[in-house]
Amino acid sequence: MKVVDFTETTPALCCTPLLQVTLDEDQAAELADVLKALADPVRLRLVSLIATAADGEICTCDLPALVGRSQPTVSHHLSILVKAGLLEREQRGKWAWFALRRDRLAQVSDILVNPG
Amino acid sequence: MKVVDFTETTPALCCTPLLQVTLDEDQAAELADVLKALADPVRLRLVSLIATAADGEICTCDLPALVGRSQPTVSHHLSILVKAGLLEREQRGKWAWFALRRDRLAQVSDILVNPG
């Protein structure tokens, strides 16, 4: 069960084979939700921008220009990533800062890794 | 460039950090296409069924019953997975057999892995 439970908070080990267990419908739906959150060009760019930012976090204020989308659209995409547990949001004064949850990305990654 | 080019055929090393490079629009669109192919519950179940099958491959004939979808729907999902490079199709007599391209799954997985 552990191998398909990617909702746990402890980071999974790297290269743990995961698709050796057939996913049931609930597990598949849960994993699909996280992958859907990642499976959009704008959201991937947001994630990579945050991942490569100086301190692993970034202020929303610059993002609309960086991804070429309106501010409401960027807000929408960020909320999807937060809801999927892939980003963390922190309010600092007027601005909102977003940080990547690398442990969560690693969990998704592990599920896809094939047995070594 | 290598770190974001997941279309190459050689399997990427496990745990190579990948999101240290900001994706441009083309790279993001390309990666999103592969993730979209995975981001569906039925397709995830198909992938996991094939991954856990006896010889790493499975005959289409049983799949509609296993995932609870009609034959055309399963055929549709399989073609999406093949087009994304995640499955390989082989015709054997009347039946079509599908095998998982684990190298390709590993590439996608690596892109999501954070630096160790």
Added chain:
DNA sequence: CCTTCATATTGACATCTTTCGAAATGTTCC
């Protein structure tokens, strides 16, 4: 070639997604 069985394609429909402008909410500072 003609039948039979396996798979793919087509057409149609309902649902979900992406996107933006406009309006609402939240936060700071005076």
Added chain:
DNA sequence: GGAACATTTCGAAAGATGTCAATATGAAGG
């Protein structure tokens, strides 16, 4: 509290997606 700015929510339009029944295509064996 009110002005100013940042962010979210709302409403709507255009497009993409999942699904199945019906039909077409492909392969095997007489």
